[in-house]
Amino acid sequence: MDFKNKVVIVTGGSCGIGAEIAIQFAKQSAKVVIVGRNEERLRNIAEQCEGQGEALAIKADLTIDSEVERVVEETIIRFGQIDVLINNAGIVKNTKIQEGIPNYDKIFNTNLRSVYLLTSLAVPHLIKTKGNIINISSAAGQKIFPTLTVYCMSKAALDMFTKGLAVELAPSVRANAINPGPVKTDIFVHAGLEGGETVIDAYGAATLLGKCSACKEIADMALYLASDKANSITGSTFVIDNGFILK
Ligand SMILES: NC(=O)c1ccc[n+]([C@@H]2O[C@H](COP(=O)([O-])OP(=O)(O)OC[C@H]3O[C@@H](n4cnc5c(N)ncnc54)[C@H](OP(=O)(O)O)[C@@H]3O)[C@@H](O)[C@H]2O)c1
Numbered sequence: 001m002d003f004k005n006k007v008v009i010v011t012g013g014s015c016g017i018g019a020e021i022a023i024q025f026a027k028q029s030a031k032v033v034i035v036g037r038n039e040e041r042l043r044n045i046a047e048q049c050e051g052q053g054e055a056l057a058i059k060a061d062l063t064i065d066s067e068v069e070r071v072v073e074e075t076i077i078r079f080g081q082i083d084v085l086i087n088n089a090g091i092v093k094n095t096k097i098q099e100g101i102p103n104y105d106k107i108f109n110t111n112l113r114s115v116y117l118l119t120s121l122a123v124p125h126l127i128k129t130k131g132n133i134i135n136i137s138s139a140a141g142q143k144i145f146p147t148l149t150v151y152c153m154s155k156a157a158l159d160m161f162t163k164g165l166a167v168e169l170a171p172s173v174r175a176n177a178i179n180p181g182p183v184k185t186d187i188f189v190h191a192g193l194e195g196g197e198t199v200i201d202a203y204g205a206a207t208l209l210g211k212c213s214a215c216k217e218i219a220d221m222a223l224y225l226a227s228d229k230a231n232s233i234t235g236s237t238f239v240i241d242n243g244f245i246l247k
Helices: 016-027 039-050 065-079 102-129 149-169 196-205 215-226
Strands: 007-011 031-036 055-059 084-087 132-136 174-180 237-240
Touching: 007 016, 007 065, 007 102, 016 031, 016 039, 016 084, 016 215, 031 039, 031 065, 039 055, 055 065, 065 102, 084 102, 084 215, 102 132, 102 149, 132 149, 132 215, 149 174, 174 215, 215 237
Parallel strands: 007 031, 007 084, 031 055, 084 132, 132 174, 174 237
Antiparallel strands: none
16 A cells, blocks of 8 residues: 555554554655654654654644644645544543543543544545545444443544544545554553553453454554545444454
8 A cells, every 4th residue: 555645644643553553654655744742752653654754743732722723734834735634642531420520521622522623624635635534433432331431422422423524525535433442552551540551451351352452453454444445435433343342
């Protein structure tokens, strides 16, 4: 798959799944724009991408509207176009209904509101290039997990947003989602959970295949969906979960 002269924005490209997606697109000659808040991690991944092709790192907190706007502005100033938007940045937090609204707002502002705003700003550019959108959702959008109700809600909404985008933007722009089960990243460490390092392995052990996926497996699916090989695919959600949903 060749992404030469294609401009690919990957939010949450500073670590985990997003970093691997950015590196794999760079390996296929894409011009990669990575977005995150942690400057050191962004620089590290940008350097790995630059070893393959051009990369632009944008430090931005996607829960702040003006910073979302800056992502599109800086991308257009540097590269002049957007071909693929990968909405990957996301957070997980344990929630309980009795705790009220604070974590609800944090999760929805990051996992959904920022995605809606960034996508709305990128769409005019995606229409020009007949590009496509990939939302990194979750198996948790299709099954409820104890303590993760709000996270599951945010990903279920993201799946429906993906379908709505496919309908609104056809035939110019395709939109699809990838719904991973447990993937070996530090997402639960970043959630600030005690013992966060072991949480993802416990989820992996609870799948039918008894393991986590590697970030590269999610990146491979993103490469496929963004490529011309997936020209007939829009409005679909692709579960890669080691059978997590069925267990
Ligand atoms: N790991 C899993 O098992 C799994 C399973 C299903 C779905 N997912 C989904 O996959 C996506 C990536 O998760 P991951 O496991 O790679 O997690 P991760 O390692 O914690 O990475 C999350 C990324 O999102 C960025 N991010 C978070 N909040 C942000 C904000 N306000 N503004 C800008 N960037 C922000 C982080 O960047 P900074 O820290 O630099 O801000 C980081 O690059 C998420 O949407 C997650 O829900 C993960």
